[in-house]
Amino acid sequence: PVHTDAQGYVNTIASGDYEGGYIMARQPNPFASTCGQVCNAPCEEACRRGAIDEPISIRALKRTATDSHELRLGHAPGLSKLPSRTEAVAVIGSGPAGMSCAHDLARLGYQVTVFEASSEPGGMLTLGIPEYRLPRDIIEREINAILELGVELKCDQALGRDFSLSDLKSRGFQAVFLAVGAHRGKSMDIEGMDADGVVQGVDLLLNVSLGYRVWLGHRVVVVGGGDVAMDSARTALRLRVGSAESPAEYDAEYDAGQSEQYLAVDAAAIASRLGTKEVHIIYRRSRQEMPAHVTEVFEAEKEGIHFHLLTNPVRIEKDDRGRVLGLWCQKMRLGDPDSSGRRRPVPIEGSEFCMECDSVVLAIGQQADLSFIREEDRSAFGNIETTPYGTIKVDPETLATTAPGIFAGGDCAFGPRLLIDAEGDARRAATSIHRFLRGSANWEERVRFSAIQPRDVRDRYDA
Numbered sequence: 001p002v003h004t005d006a007q008g009y010v011n012t013i014a015s016g017d018y019e020g021g022y023i024m025a026r027q028p029n030p031f032a033s034t035c036g037q038v039c040n041a042p043c044e045e046a047c048r049r050g051a052i053d054e055p056i057s058i059r060a061l062k063r064t065a066t067d068s069h070e071l072r073l074g075h076a077p078g079l080s081k082l083p084s085r086t087e088a089v090a091v092i093g094s095g096p097a098g099m100s101c102a103h104d105l106a107r108l109g110y111q112v113t114v115f116e117a118s119s120e121p122g123g124m125l126t127l128g129i130p131e132y133r134l135p136r137d138i139i140e141r142e143i144n145a146i147l148e149l150g151v152e153l154k155c156d157q158a159l160g161r162d163f164s165l166s167d168l169k170s171r172g173f174q175a176v177f178l179a180v181g182a183h184r185g186k187s188m189d190i191e192g193m194d195a196d197g198v199v200q201g202v203d204l205l206l207n208v209s210l211g212y213r214v215w216l217g218h219r220v221v222v223v224g225g226g227d228v229a230m231d232s233a234r235t236a237l238r239l240r241v242g243s244a245e246s247p248a249e250y251d252a253e254y255d256a257g258q259s260e261q262y263l264a265v266d267a268a269a270i271a272s273r274l275g276t277k278e279v280h281i282i283y284r285r286s287r288q289e290m291p292a293h294v295t296e297v298f299e300a301e302k303e304g305i306h307f308h309l310l311t312n313p314v315r316i317e318k319d320d321r322g323r324v325l326g327l328w329c330q331k332m333r334l335g336d337p338d339s340s341g342r343r344r345p346v347p348i349e350g351s352e353f354c355m356e357c358d359s360v361v362l363a364i365g366q367q368a369d370l371s372f373i374r375e376e377d378r379s380a381f382g383n384i385e386t387t388p389y390g391t392i393k394v395d396p397e398t399l400a401t402t403a404p405g406i407f408a409g410g411d412c413a414f415g416p417r418l419l420i421d422a423e424g425d426a427r428r429a430a431t432s433i434h435r436f437l438r439g440s441a442n443w444e445e446r447v448r449f450s451a452i453q454p455r456d457v458r459d460r461y462d463a
């Protein structure tokens with residue numbers, strides 16, 4: 001997605017030149033070290049060696065090169081920066097989309113300010129992906145290197161809460177890149193959702209990342225089969241509950257300083273002894289359809305997390321004080337493929353059963369909070385249209401929204417995807433913003449390709 005010359009850096013590393021490999025991997029990607037840790041590596045899926053035996057381990061090679069050379073060679077060896085320009089660009093959100101766009105625009109000489117709602121920059125890299133998978137010093141170094149290009153970062157500044165799009169216009173920003181991600185967890189339409197003990201997976205990870213106390217009890221059921229479900233389940237396993245039997249007791253223990261709020265441990269065996277005793281994941285399709293990366297599923301199983309496949313939640317049982325007692329589920333079987341090409345889960349009549357638990361963690365998807373788009377701001381830039389999927393409507397090539405001067409990318413424009421996709425959007429958006437600000441009348445012009453049938457190739461070639 002960011003046009004990394006994967007073949008080039010693999011060859012360079014293979015020839016023993018790790019430093020050259022590092023430079024090739026780093027130059028197109030301001031989050032190369034982060035990618036070395038957690039990129040889902042779509043390049044490996046495309047690797048043609050996979051047709052023979054296994055794809056080349058491109059991500060692992062990137063990690064080897066970045067681990068060994070980042071600190072010594074610095075962030076961007078050989079990368080140039082153009083002289084300063086007067087135009088100012090506002091970037092909303094400091095996740096990989098926002099920070100990568102800020103990086104590219106700063107290198108083009110623009111005055112870039114990033115506004116971040118949270119107290120910490122990094123988006124889902126800092127607030128979602130648990131620290132045991134992505135060490136925080138790596139993100140910190142990569143963000144600092146972007147700030148060193150002259151990018152200004154303002155944390156605790158939320159668009160829609162602390163300022164509006166009209167304010168940005170009156171403060172002199174000539175273009176805006178919206179990169180607010182998708183942080184609102186999706187809910188389920190089943191009985192008992194209001195029970196005390198029903199938690200959103202993204203909120204759980206965010207709270208743990210920011211160091212807040214979380215009480216999940218001894219037995220937790222996580223609903224979902226994607227990365228959020230895996231991370232929620234594995235994080236739950238790391239939450240130390242001590243001997244407390246209830247939230248009140250837990251608070252008392254915590255306040256008395258007798259137990260730590262939570263304890264992250266390296267080994268899964270130690271985690272399951274110290275943390276939440278049992279974590280179960282229920283997923284309504286089979287393992288083959290699970291969206292989470294195969295390594296994550298493998299590691300979650302190794303840590304002792306129990307998987308219940310072809311199982312769907314139907315109702316949450318609560319006690320007379322409104323606390324979760326259990327999750328009623330129904331077994332499923334796979335039917336015909338649906339519009340996504342995956343086989344549709346079909347309920348098996350009479351197969352209902354109850355899983356006793358203290359908490360239910362929902363990890364079934366996220367959507368963007370676009371409440372900052374307001375009627376009264378239309379006069380500033382224009383009308384920002386949204387899609388029926390709750391994302392910002394953009395031209396997929398230029399990333400322009402329907403309001404001139406406003407661009408959007410990452411999860412808020414395309415729904416939850418991967419870190420490297422967010423970076424790819426940022427790169428295209430920065431190019432479009434540059435062309436827009438240079439006043440090029442045909443800034444939206446693009447190269448168009450048309451498919452030629454093999455039988456026409458000769459005629460067209462001769463012509």
Ligand SMILES: Cc1cc2nc3c(=O)[nH]c(=O)nc-3n(C[C@H](O)[C@H](O)[C@H](O)COP(=O)(O)OP(=O)(O)OC[C@H]3O[C@@H](n4cnc5c(N)ncnc54)[C@H](O)[C@@H]3O)c2cc1C
Nearest residue numbers: 093095096097117123124128158159180181410411417419
């Ligand atoms: C639990 C979890 C695990 C994941 N694991 C992986 C993985 O292993 N590999 C992978 O490739 N991808 C993974 N992803 C996906 C990846 O993290 C996201 O696709 C990526 O972070 C999206 O980048 P973004 O910049 O669009 O949004 P985000 O990273 O979500 O950043 C958006 C930022 O905007 C801020 N913001 C929101 N609203 C406002 C506002 N109104 N004003 C100002 N700021 C605002 C937010 O606080 C946030 O900092 C994971 C995601 C999650 C949730």
Ligand code: SF4
Nearest residue numbers: 035039041042043059
């Ligand atoms: S897709 Fe990920 S692992 Fe593959 S080259 Fe790009 S950043 Fe590296």
